[in-house]
Amino acid sequence: MARESMEFDVVIVGAGPAGLAAACGLMQRAQQTGLELSVCVLEKGAEVGAHLLSGALLDTHALNELFPDWRKRGAPVTIPVTREHFYMLSSPQGGLELPAFMMPRSLHNQGGHIVSLGKLCRWLAQQAESLGVAVFPGFAAVEALFDKQGAVCGVLTGDMGVAADGTPKSGHVPGMALRAKYTLFAEGSRGHIGKSLIDRFALDRGRDPQHYAIGFKELWRLAPERHHPGLVVHGGGWPLGQNGGGFFLYHGDDGLASVGLIVDLNYRNPHLDPFWEFQRLKHHPLLARHLWDGKRLAWGARALTKGGLNSLPQMILPGALLLGCDAGTLNGARIKGIHTAMKSGLLAAEALVPALAAGRRGDRLNEFEELMQDSWLHTELKRARHFVPALHKFGPWAGGALNWLSQNLLGGRLPFALHDRRPDHAALKPAADCPAIPYPRADGVLAFDRMSSVHLASTGHDEDQPCHLRLTDPALPLRDNLPRYDEPAQRYCPAGVYEVVKEAGQPAFRINAANCVHCKTCDIKDPAQNITWVPPEGGSGPNYSGM
Template sequence: MEFDVVIVGAGPAGLATAIRLMQQAKAANTELTVCVVEKGSEVGAHILSGAVFEPRALNELLPDWQQHGAPLTAAVSQDDIYLFKNAEQASKLPGFMVPKTMHNHGNYIVSVANLCRWLAQQAEQLGVEIFPGFAASEVLLEDNVVKGILIGDMGLDKDGKPKDSFVPGMELRAKYTVFAEGCRGHLGKQLIKQFALDEGKSPQHYALGFKEIWDVPAQQHKQGLVVHSAGWPLTNDTSGGGYLYHAENQQIVVGLIVDLNYSNPHLSPFEEFQRYKQHPVISQYLKGGKRVSYGARAIAKGGLNSLPKMSFNGGLLVGCDAGTLNFAKIKGNHTAMKSGMLAAETLFSALSQGDEGGNDLTGFAEAIKNSWLYDELYRSRNFGPALHKFGTFWGGAFNTLEQNWFGGKLPFTLKDDRPDHAQLKLASEAPVINYPKPDNVLSFDRLSSVYLSNTNHEEEQPCHLKLKDALIPINVNLPKYNEPAQRYCPAGVYEIVQDENNEPHFHINAQNCIHCKTCDIKDPAQNITWVTPEGAGGPNYPNM
């Protein structure tokens, strides 16, 4: 099948690209064929985000969104920020001690999955074709030019042989292909390497973000209340922070973000999240409630210092596939949408002048540099490196000073050039962490959590978690780091099991995978590669 533009991923960036393309075509009274492919079973099935949403890009893209029923109904009414000193104590920070980027007046507590479902409706009304349940497995590359994508075969057994249900893959060819796969995109990662797009840049940095949705009693619910925290349970050499948002319908979303540059191989981000919910500031809202959904996803947080070149022969990278998140705001949806809109304007300008495709649209970089997107990323460029270099307290103090007094424009740039996977200490040099057993009231185990993510993969299919060397987990990672995959995976995918001779084996429960990409990022040997499973596999988030 051939199109003018193929877009990989129906998230905020991909859908904003599609809508803006068709808006321009309609205004110019020209024909344009645009296709969006989405590996989730439906639009929104793989979308997970906090989220406090800044509507700036949406206001530009669809100014009449309120009249058209956009799912933005819970306006932020109160912002509370705490420093958690320990498991019991916390200090609420006054406004002057909080970076102004963390203030949320005018923003909304939203389900980004539901926002994407609504954006998909707007795109389809404009004539965009959206294909959910189809995974883009390969880039069609000819003479170092991207010509489109290959939809993966479906109906293969675990050995890669066709079953009775086999359906061969399909080529989707395009003049230009936009990659909007989200953080650590499978194809985006390949393209960055293929075209050396990150040359001269700091390595991308990541965090692992957890999220749960709780139904709570009416007396504990304050729609519009936003709570953020720093400190406990994360120690000073493990940066990150927690959040709790009061959404509509007596629901609360709660989560913890753990930066993946942590050094202790015994640390379990999942268990840290379970501890976090026990803090009195958090538990007061959850007790008596019921957990109804769980998920986790990696977050690209390197910002401007890690932003690769976003154009190449025949295509563009947008949103979190490139890393446009503004970590100073802990927000990436509005910046992802803006990058998609700028990509659409760049593409339409080229196509309307008769461009037949395959070129490197270098004007995209100029469009970004002249936009508020670049200004935001420039002002927040020191935020993450400051936390990494100085720790939560002093890094936070630096960021408050820079953002509130200097507007993010101090005349120097902090850098963090050590990749996250290279930060682990040896297991013998790091303190062992003994986590409490789940109480099944506020804290839970991995498997019951994964159950709430509605994760499912066709069992008889090739494993989508590829080991470059099958011996490394037992021969290298186990003696050096007590094989951290057992702990950094939020879904219990990786286990060390003993055989009948009491010998250890590395076992992969690929069926549990919630597509967070943490293993692809944090494995110290960079031995695990996440590739797309069959289309529609993975989590099925209802309203994350």
């Protein structure tokens, strides 16, 4: 069956904040200059927002630039931050609240809004479509296309209706070639194609390795007397201790609250289980007093890119740009990435429209780099560049004190450079050298098991399709990872995808790909970098539409 092809001026991969801001910005600028553009946005989720997960606190800076009248347009941004507190927990029962003056200025959230990223991006998709953008949910871009000069010239979407053995099923539809003068990759953290392009074009040469965390989020309906719209609670310390990360609790609208934990993926103890760290966190009285008598409605997990400016690869390559978390524009000092992702999309639109008007295609958009350097986005990232390395090197207390000095007194500057040049996957110690971590059982009240959580992620895959979690060496998990690290995939995967089981009395490594919530943690944390995440059939995966 022949593969069909479609032509566009710009193809955008990913209907998140970066991709949709770019799409809207492109059409706005084109209309202002009288340029006719064809723009499409591909989204691998079944609907826009299905794969988006964030706390989320929104800085409206980029939204104000994109749609100054966003309130009149009905943007789902309605709950301003009214109160905020920061705690350092010392034990399962103890801790202390840190006064505002002790916090790095970057962690203050006055003027921010509590939002659902999924709802925000569905609204952005509506704005994009009203401007003439074609938005295609349920289609996964699986690889970049290249012209004879080696420039990116579009993407290939995945086949639909392929059996697990690779043979076509009834109703098989080959993927399409979507060709473009320029392609924007906004796939989110650890984007599959973005990762391959960084390698192919050595975009990270001279940069620190990228750093990541896994973020968990649950959506709860609180008892009415416990719900306080606009309340923000952040914290660190227990249960992670010297491991990097922190927790959040945001009271939104309609009696809902978001609670979550972020665990840095440079942790050393292979016995650590990020899923269970989150579940036991909720028993701390600080969080339990909010959640008690409430009902858990949804659960999800997603990696986030947090290395900052020191780890940011080149974002320009022939015929394409990397945007948002596909590159790593999250501001770690503020724990915010929505507004920075959107700004990267707006800068892409600003660079692209004059290039397209001049008849260019497939070249390097060097003007994007110039616009980036002169933008408030670069200023933010430069000010925050020491924040994550300080925490990685010195821990939450000493690193936090250094960040207070840097952010509050020195404007993000330090008299010395801070870097973390060890990749997250290389941080694990042998299991025999680390203490086991006892985790309590799920009680079904505040703490829940993996499978009931995966059920709430509404994840769905046709089980008769090729496995999208590929092992370079299928023997390695049992041969190397099991004896050295007690095969950490059993624990770092939040969804129970990886298991070591007994078959005929011998250990076997099992991949339950249908459980996958597309968090990408396995692609990041596997100590041998033996696992590669690739997109399954379009429309597969979680559905975080209410998150």
